[in-house]
Each structure stands twice: as C-alpha cells, then as structure tokens.
Amino acid sequence: MSDTTDGHHHDTDRIEREISIAAPVARVWAVLTEPEHVGNWFGQGEPTPVDLRPGGLMHLDHGPYGQFPTTIVRVEPPHRFAYRWASGHPGEVAVEGNSTLVEFTLTPEGDGTRLRVVESGFDTIDIPEGRTGASYESHAEGWSGQTENIRQYAERLAA
Template structure:
C-alpha cells in the first residue's frame, strides 16, 4: 500500500504577518488554537533544536522539536503524530512547516506536513488521513483565533 506523504493547506487571514507569526509561535497562543483546554504550550526556547510540548486533549500530549525559526516568515517542527507522549525521532516523526506571506492587508498562511511514508506501516496511512482533515480544521482555528482577537468563536 502506497502512503500519501504530503499535506498542504493554505488559508487567508485578515491580520498582518507579525500577528500571525505570534499566534503560531508563542506558547499562550499555540496552546489556545492547537490545544483543547487553552493551556499554554511548553517551550524551552524558540530556536532550532528547541522543544515545545502541546496538549492536544483527547489526542494526547505531543513533544515537538523545532527545526527552523525565520521570523516572521517560516517556522517548522518535527512531531510524532502517531505516538502521543513520545519524544521525536527520525523514525516516528513528520515535519510540519508554516510559511507566512503578505497578502494585501492580510497574510497567506501555508501549512505543509511531510514524512508520513517514513512512519511505521501500522500508523502511516491512518495518521495521514487524520492529519489531512486535522490541518484543514487547525488552519481555520488559527484564522478564527487571530481574527477574533485571541478568542475562538463559540
């Protein structure tokens, strides 16, 4: 069975790049849109090699290893989406990349996740499917949170 290896999502956000950058990198904001209970993400330092931990509610707690930080345009990390609580390794993780681009008075946010084909066979296809829908939902949450002054509707 061939596993799809790349998820790509783009969303326009009615906010400047600097604001969207804050929302995708600052622990309090990340915990609000990515988490389910609003607790800030844990972050040792926003730098390549840094560690962030996000509580994704019923899906588990996920340690992440930061790969790139290029304010305010690009941010990426590796995480182990099929292995809640597990530290990131090359064998259990995918790469998530956020790219921000000026779009008139707003920002175009692009999210790309790759590496599913390298995951163990028992989780690869399932995590691709889960995350494919998940990133659509999360992109909308980033947009809604950013456009609503740091609050999610509802």
C-alpha cells in the same frame, strides 16, 4: 511502477493547506509560536511550553490523544516555522524516523497574511496499530480544521 501508483504515493506523503488570514504577518507568527496563543487554538487553553529555537521543544497538548513534545526545526521570524511531530507516539520526543515535518510559511498579502502549512513524511513513519489519529487521512482532515482555527483566532486578536 506505473505513474498512478507513484502519484498516489506522493499524495499520501504530504498534506498542504493554504489559507488567507485578515491579520498581519507578525500577528499570525505570534499565534503560531507564542505559548498562550498556541494553547488557545491548538490545545486545552493552557499556555503551551515553547522553547523557540532549532532543537527546542514545543509541548503540544492534544487532549485525549496525548501530549506531544514536538522538536522545532526552523525558526525564521516572521516567515518560516517548522517542527517535527511524532503523532503516532504520544509522550515521545519527535526525531527523524518517528515523526512528520510540519512547516508553516507566512507571506504578506495586502494587509493580511497567506499561511501555508505542509506536513510531510507520512510514507516513512511507522504508525502503531490503533493510532488512527496519526494517519494521513486523519491529519488531512485535521489541518483543514486547524488552519480555520488559526484564521479565526488571529482575526479575533487583530480586531
């Protein structure tokens, strides 16, 4: 296997985004984990049920794409939050094998926060035919929009 192929393989397994947010770490943590906030930047404006503990479920409502019971993996307030998301399987609880891992890392940056999002595991999941919303490309674009949503939302709250 040539280096090029291997490099490409790595590129499509994980997505990384970093953004600076003019709001303190505690506020950004709340935006990512509290039911009313998640419902506002991610979903339909309704509070999102969140059982904030490893093994707990966070129910993401992705509108026309369906409902996604994501499984929370790590909760280390206010710096690390991770969950599994079976984006190719609406309505199915995310477990290893059907889902990608989404990890948020929050680092203080002056008075603000540097937020890093990594979604990994695309190479190991089967995406059902026709579920283009679950593809690497779709998520790569999606996270660019979502991190911007998180930033704007957190900065409005901080104002």
